[in-house]
Amino acid sequence: MRIVFMGTPDFAVPSLEALLRRGHEIAAVYTQPDKPKGRGHKLLPPPVKVLALEHNIPVCQPTTLRNAEAVETLRAFEPELIVVAAYGKILPPDVLTIPPRGCINVHGSLLPQYRGAAPIQWAVLNGDKISGVTIQRMAEGVDTGDILAKAQTEIDEDETSGELFDRLMMLGAELLIDTIDKLDTLTPEPQDEALATHAPMLQKEMGAVDWAKPASEVHNLVRGLNPWPAAYLTLDGKRMKLWRTKIVKVNGLPGVLTVLDGEMTVYCGSDAVQLLEIQPENGKRMRGSDYLRGHPLTGDIKVQ
Template identity: 55%
Template sequence: MRIVFMGTPDFAVPSLQKLIDSKHEICAVFTQPDKPKGRGYVLTPPPVKELALKHGLPVHQPASLKTEEAYSLISTYKPDMIIVVAYGKILPESLLQLPAYGCVNVHGSLLPKYRGAAPIQWAVINGEPESGVTTMRMAKGLDTGDILLMERTPIAENETAGELFDRLALMGADLLLKTVAGLEAGCITPVPQTGDSCYAAQLSKEDSEIDWFRPAREIHNQIRGLNPWPIASTKWHGKKLKVYRSVLLHSSSMAKPGTAVDDNGLVVACGDHQALKLLEVQFEGGKRMQATDFLRGHPFENKIQLGE
């Protein structure tokens, strides 16, 4: 089968690699334009572009797909199927109707829940017990197309969004190959999405600040869901303290929310009179480290108030 692949970040890399290793022909790869990164703002190619070039595949990085030029370019490849994995651009209806087997998308959630840009992060932030990947036939709406295949997986209590992201990327790649084979064989019946839906908006740095008056589990989920970006944070003597990992202690604390004590680690009281232990932190201007190592360099007597 002739396939045009569209994807950009790390999440799409396993899917492209699986297709490269399969019997199918990847006739072209479309990805987002290179972007400046780091302190030096060095122009950096997306991970999908790096993999495609490594395998000698044609790569295109149009600013938009909603032009006659883009449609004409894709048409010249005569794709049987267009596969989209975290591409970051909306396909116009003309492209959705172009390939004989349609346009297939791999999405990192159990649709119709968590449509949108950050489904994995919000599933963790909201404390969902499970997540998964869905392949769907793309339609005009945002992540509203008919479901082709779906696979579920539990979310561990201390699993971060980054860890779940990596697992779902691999699951999505395997599910994609099953989907392509099933569509080619004509043995998959698309199923319309039903049930409650919700939108997973893109995260921002404004989501980072920890409110210690919230329940311990909600704060723990926030810390997990914002790792690896934008990272939950609080204040330590007026300076930012990023929090990468934590664990629920399942013990009561009658201290004021945000009160921290050194109890073989940084233990903080939360709004529901439960305690949360911070495991990995980064102080403003410093390096990421274990909380026990941080406390050795920032000792205090009795207790300290975080968030102030």
């Protein structure tokens, strides 16, 4: 099938790879413009662009699809189907009507749960036990289109957003190929608006831990914000990122840092969390126990 693929980050790469392996004709790849990164602000291409260029696929990086020129450029590729995976732009009505087989989207949640930009992270932040991917027909709203297929997976109690992300991007690629193979036989299922929830973009300020909350919520915050933007505490006026924690059934004054069984431990509103992996300000990631060797605690310390 002749396909235009739209995607930007790592999440979209396995889907494009799967389409190529299946023998579909990728007429063009649409992705976000290159962005400056690092101290030198060097322009770096999105992962999907890198893959497309390796396969000599035409790449388009328009800043908008909401003008006549962009629509006509896309129309000229004559796609039978448009496949979207974490593209980062909403497709306007003029684009949705171009391919005769429609536009389908690979979304990292079990819709109608977690519509929006950060579905995987919010599933972890909320302590969900189940997540998955959905292939949907695209509509004008954000992730509101009819459902074509779903696949689900359990979330481990210590799994981070990054780890779940890696699993779901592979699951999404598999489901995408299966869906396209069965496209003519599937019956689209409208979403139940009463069950819809939203997953807005993450913000850096979300990383500040409220130690009055139960340890389970603190633990979910840490793993939900791993790898970005990372949860943190403030110790002696310096910010320390928290990468991995473990819930322990002990109680004390919320926000007090102590040492239990050789591990940095902070009491929460109920129970406590051990800081298994941390990153001091301007330092490297390390085990909390290794940090203690260079920074021994002589008594309990209040953190923020």
